[in-house]
Amino acid sequence: MMSGNTALPRKNYIDNIRSATIVLVLIYHVVYIFNSVGVVSNIPVQGIPALDSICYFLYPWFMCLLFVVAGISARYSLQTRSTRQFARERVQKLIVPYLGGAVLLGWLNGWVTAHYVDMFGGHAVPGFVKYLVYCLNIGPLWFLLELFVISMILLLILRIDRRDRLWALAGKTGLPLIILLVLAVWGSSFLLNPPVVVVFRNGIYWLMFLLGYYVFSHDTVLAKLKQHAILFFIIAVGLGVVEVWYFFGQNYTSDACLQHPLTNLYLWMMILAVLGCAQRWLDFSNSLTKYLQKRSFALYVFHYPLLVTAAYLITTYTELPMAAVYLVLLPFTFAAPILFYEITSRIPVIRYLLLGK
Template sequence: MRKYYLDNIRWVTVVLVVIYHVIYMYNGEGILGGVGKITSLDMQYYDIFLYAVYPWFMLLLFLVSGICSRYYLDSHTAKEFAKNRTRKLLIPSTVGLFVFQFIQGYVSMSISDAFDSMHEVPAVIKYFIMVLSGTGVLWYIQLLWLFSMVLLLVRKIDKDRLWKLGGKANLIAILLMALVIWGAAQILNTPVVVVYRFGYYGAAFLLGYFVFSHDEVIATLKKYFVLLLVLGVGVGTAFCSMYFGDNYAEAPINRSILFTVFGWLASMAILSGAAKYADKQNAFTIWMSKNNFGLYVFHYLGISTAALLLGKPGNLPTTMIYIISLIAGFVVAYALNAVISRIPFFRWAVLGIKKERKNDVS
């Protein structure tokens, strides 16, 4: 039986990612990567949203991906899993960079005025730089593919011993896993591109697979939803209060005990709440789930294009720039998803959609 609450967690989280990137684009806290502050406010208090979601929303997506990997492998072979994940994750995040996402690279480099110092750089070199710069949000699916391949190796060695052990996890064990996440956050972090956190996100993925793919463990979470929510809100409030105004995305903050425990407790609260109250679907949630991957892949192009054309020159009221950027994130993403998903080769290269066979679309 399909776990609808997992689908709902994913599309709701991606919607939060879109909102996050709009606020991030114009943040006033010195977090680099966007246009930066465009208001005249001494303090942009709404930037607190960045601190309230960053520690957990991608952690949660990796956790859910781990759970879903277990469910997929219950009815598919390891070879089918590897082939499926390579097409859906690796192809869009490699081949897709060369055939489409270099456009994102161009926009991002234009925002940072990178081309001003590249007048003598050959066009072909500029193209390859745009390709690399176009990775953007695709780091998530790059890591997810890598974790999926590592999982196959672990499964081959483990023979389900760890998975059976994971099914015995009680509330105390679940809470103590926050220490595992904290420990993992200290290792395998890339020094420049800070989103590539192999330890932090890899641990969440593996815990999703080995622990939270058990119905018994989810039942335990549902039982303690209120407690997990209170703990998550409490630690989250402490984190936001302590670090607001500082760079939450880099060390030492993104490796701190408050950051990691908040990330874990928030993920547990959302997973338990969704399992308890959101294990259902309707026409709207079905549509959102169906278009969720396209929203994730394309949303930042819409936001950054609006930022380049409107936010950077500042030729509109700031409120309008925020609103237009948010709308652009959704409209551009859904429009590109609708168009590219229908174009042969590009649908495979950019979205990982295989060739249509009669009425079957995968």
């Protein structure tokens, strides 16, 4: 690994994949909080069932894709940083926003949930204790903690593999083996899944990060995906349609869905398709992509508490039909975090606690 600070040329399509995926996360959450299929949400209000199809289409792969991109980015980062510098940055950019986000914003998730669930069993609890319990409702901040853990595991692997043999070996991966990696993906869906906090699917998320670092950080491997991008895209979309049709009405976060061979084949083909298609059609930079690139992390960290709070207020104090609720919340979920960012980014202490910078 290099320890200098010479900046490497940015790969625009990697930045654009990250930004576009976070946009999909926002869209997903607007639909998810009103899902009709039993997926636990902060607001037990059912929306329009047909829109749940968006959740079935996105949920299997979009967070896996973010871990792949994070793994690729970690490889690029470690080309210009020592492992110690990398570790310090991970603490500042992941752990600080994780804790700061939970304390400054996460309590909103718990506060909303408490309106529907008796979180304290009918007992009188001091306000400060309530606040601390509310802060445990971290929402999407779980991604930051998960990413930090696998980043530290990566540093341990690098300490063992000092000559970077694993990365060199992964660079020889051919297209048939890339496709066959779906078997490892499927197997990982059974591994290290905690029984209560189901969002921490450690096995598959850690594997995705490591595949990003070791396999998809090679330009030769990515070139193979680019060459067959259209074919992968057609297969992925077709499998997505089958996924929605086959599982519609079931809990799409259940083991029965997430550990099914169809789901894992679909998510893998979609990841390969995105990595290939992005090289063809998303390898550019303009004012919009730069704007999103700068704010995508803030969008991810800020959007959910603001969305949940707005959704609670709208569904509690208005009688808008659900179609109108979606139409109000969708632009709000984009506009409110951006406005919040423009304010907080000008307050050094708050900026550091929420964004790590």
